[in-house]
Amino acid sequence: MGGAVIVLFFIAFFYLVYKNIAKANQYWKVRGVPYVSPRFFFGNFASNIFQKASFGDVLRTIYLAFPTERFVGLYQFTQPVLMVRDPELIKRITVKDFEYFSDHTQYIAPDVDPLWGRNLFSLSVKDGWHDMRTMLSPTFTSSKMRIIFSLMQECVKEFVSYLNTKGDTMTLELKDTFSRVANDIIGTTAFGVECNSLKNRHNEFYMMGKQITSFSGIRGLKFFAYATLPKLMKYLNVKLISTTAAKFFTDVITDTLRYREKNNVIRPDMLYLLTEVRKERMAQGENSANVKHHKIELTDDLITAQAMIFFFAGFDTVSTALSLMFYELAINSQIQDELFAEIRQTVGEQITYEKLLSMKFLDCVVSESLRLHPPGIFMDRRCVKPYVIEPEKARDPTVRLEKGDLIWIPIRELHRDPNNYPEPKKFDPGRFSSANKDQINPFTFLPFGLGPRNCIASRFALLECKLVLVEVLKQYEVVPVSKTEIPLTLSKKSPIPLPENGVWVGFNRRVEDNRYSNE
Numbered sequence: 001m002g003g004a005v006i007v008l009f010f011i012a013f014f015y016l017v018y019k020n021i022a023k024a025n026q027y028w029k030v031r032g033v034p035y036v037s038p039r040f041f042f043g044n045f046a047s048n049i050f051q052k053a054s055f056g057d058v059l060r061t062i063y064l065a066f067p068t069e070r071f072v073g074l075y076q077f078t079q080p081v082l083m084v085r086d087p088e089l090i091k092r093i094t095v096k097d098f099e100y101f102s103d104h105t106q107y108i109a110p111d112v113d114p115l116w117g118r119n120l121f122s123l124s125v126k127d128g129w130h131d132m133r134t135m136l137s138p139t140f141t142s143s144k145m146r147i148i149f150s151l152m153q154e155c156v157k158e159f160v161s162y163l164n165t166k167g168d169t170m171t172l173e174l175k176d177t178f179s180r181v182a183n184d185i186i187g188t189t190a191f192g193v194e195c196n197s198l199k200n201r202h203n204e205f206y207m208m209g210k211q212i213t214s215f216s217g218i219r220g221l222k223f224f225a226y227a228t229l230p231k232l233m234k235y236l237n238v239k240l241i242s243t244t245a246a247k248f249f250t251d252v253i254t255d256t257l258r259y260r261e262k263n264n265v266i267r268p269d270m271l272y273l274l275t276e277v278r279k280e281r282m283a284q285g286e287n288s289a290n291v292k293h294h295k296i297e298l299t300d301d302l303i304t305a306q307a308m309i310f311f312f313a314g315f316d317t318v319s320t321a322l323s324l325m326f327y328e329l330a331i332n333s334q335i336q337d338e339l340f341a342e343i344r345q346t347v348g349e350q351i352t353y354e355k356l357l358s359m360k361f362l363d364c365v366v367s368e369s370l371r372l373h374p375p376g377i378f379m380d381r382r383c384v385k386p387y388v389i390e391p392e393k394a395r396d397p398t399v400r401l402e403k404g405d406l407i408w409i410p411i412r413e414l415h416r417d418p419n420n421y422p423e424p425k426k427f428d429p430g431r432f433s434s435a436n437k438d439q440i441n442p443f444t445f446l447p448f449g450l451g452p453r454n455c456i457a458s459r460f461a462l463l464e465c466k467l468v469l470v471e472v473l474k475q476y477e478v479v480p481v482s483k484t485e486i487p488l489t490l491s492k493k494s495p496i497p498l499p500e501n502g503v504w505v506g507f508n509r510r511v512e513d514n515r516y517s518n519e
């Protein structure tokens with residue numbers, strides 16, 4: 001029975017794709033938009049699908065195909081997508097004319113996959129994104145980050161103690177290492193669960209996290225299929241999160257909520273902050289006849305869906321970001337020395353939230369690493385009502401976008417365009433110093449996206465990266481080793497911008513006295 005459904009699924013999938021191919025491949029041509037010619041069925045991604053080029057390299061080729069144009073047409077399989085290159089147009093799409101482009105492209109109907117379809121990233125405006133964003137934003141203010149900081153710090157200290165047990169020198173693969181650290185941090189801060197994934201390497205929480213954030217095999221195909229044929233996926237009732245993973249995460253949240261209620265437990269984490277939001281909303285509803293009823297009721301299921309997206313969005317991005325930050329410091333020893341000097345001068349016996357945020361060079365290093373290696377290599381928008389891109393030059397077309405058209409903004413390429421950043425491949429934190437940063441057009445620096453739909457947790461992510469950098473560099477120097485790939489080449493198998501064989505660096509325990517002065 002199961003096999004027959006899969007066969008039927010593929011027949012329906014290929015039939016619909018075939019039917020649309022001829023029509024779809026003309027999409028940009030008839031609109032006068034410069035475009036990169038698609039291959040039958042695979043659009044512009046055949047070389048990536050057959051592992052001849054990385055996903056990042058394909059985007060780069062498309063970005064560079066028309067270097068003076070404001071936008072380029074491309075095809076994700078048969079789905080036309082407009083890649084926008086011009087910072088001014090990016091500003092309009094993400095900020096000024098947000099109401100026309102208010103959704104991300106992964107549209108998964110909430111009734112098909114409640115856990116995925118009702119999370120903040122996936123929610124469309126028509127399904128209540130505004131209300132959910134307003135409800136969740138207070139969880140990520142700086143005062144809330146201050147509260148969560150202590151939990152984060154416990155995890156990072158545990159990580160450094162783990163390093164201490166490994167001896168004075170060691171070589172580590174960073175993506176695996178920081179996936180475990182990021183898992184523990186999001187586990188404790190979002191779910192109220194302590195995992196210690198470095199010691200307890202196969203704990204269920206980590207294994208489930210890896211499963212839901214994997215883009216390989218059938219899950220990668222599902223992502224593509226949702227982007228290209230959302231109606232068919234809805235019709236076939238295909239879920240993105242497996243039933244086992246959904247049950248696991250739902251049980252963790254429900255059990256934790258019940259336990260806390262029963263035992264009056266207050267723990268300074270996101271789960272607590274979300275239940276406080278729920279209480280506030282209920283009180284508002286009960287106490288004031290004038291308060292407009294909120295569209296969304298924050299049920300346990302909805303809290304689970306949000307905790308899941310925090311996990312999903314925070315696990316991979318942060319571990320990729322940290323891997324590449326340590327990599328750049330390992331191969332740029334002078335910059336590492338300068339950062340270490342700032343750490344020595346600022347930190348003293350104990351790292352505090354205030355001290356961490358006061359470190360200017362640290363901030364430059366983190367920004368520069370996110371410029372050169374943004375974990376999300378592109379961001380997306382879906383056009384939700386017809387929109388006209390007016391011509392700027394005489395020969396420009398007037399482009400009429402229709403409801404449902406997809407937009408991609410190539411973060412990595414904008415960050416590596418010499419018109420936006422001179423010597424773009426050079427790791428130079430000085431670009432972000434107070435003397436220089438005014439020269440950067442804010443619409444060409446978008447590691448956390450832009451506008452109302454930007455990353456809700458950028459403060460959280462920056463805090464986490466900075467804390468790990470400082471706690472580790474306080475005790476260890478990172479150095480290149482024979483396994484360190486210079487320069488890095490991106491994997492052809494995974495869409496995550498990392499090399500095939502991982503990011504390897506050496507850690508040498510610092511021999512000098514670690515009791516810093518504040519002078």
Ligand code: HEM
Pocket residue numbers: 104120121122133309310311313314315317318321374375376379380446447448449450451452453454455456457458460461462
């Ligand atoms: C270095 C780490 C991170 C990077 C580079 C990053 C980057 C991004 C980007 C590029 C977007 C899309 C923004 C847009 O379309 O304008 C996004 C959205 C989002 N991120 Fe992050 N992110 C990071 C960490 C996190 C963490 C730790 C969490 C949760 C705890 C998180 C939660 C989200 C959510 C919920 C959205 C969807 C927001 C919405 O649609 O309203 N991210 N992130």
